[in-house]
Amino acid sequence: MAEGDVREDFVRSQLEPMAEFFIVIHPMCLRDLLERLETEIIRNVLTREKGNVRKAAEILGVKYTTLYFKVKKYGIEPVLFETPRH
């Protein structure tokens, strides 16, 4: 099985219950859903990178300023993902 097929199958297996949930149980418009997903992805990467927006931007393949704008837009607080200093 080609690598592309594996990813394809994974995407479908992940999206099927999500689409079901949002479309049938909690309908929301496409734009809201995509922004919600984008927010979760950014939060996930910021968690990995301990709140470092510059590193997160590199991983997500966007400019620092673009990610900074999105972080502000979605009300994400990068400082909350920092590891506490002792």
Added chain:
Amino acid sequence: MAEGDVREDFVRSQLEPMAEFFIVIHPMCLRDLLERLETEIIRNVLTREKGNVRKAAEILGVKYTTLYFKVKKYGIEPVLFETPRH
């Protein structure tokens, strides 16, 4: 537990393995990932609505012309989702 919390938990539980997969195993930029997700959502709704772009647009809360543009952009063929006539 409030309805919002249930959805919040669901979104997180769905996105965690997906983010893990895309960020760690098959890195792709944020834009590609969101477009990929958008494509899957549109395909899912078109399957439910048997290829009817107008009905799919209503469900997704977008204008018919907007969805039509996206369908063309992503190379989706609504006719493939139609139920065969006998």
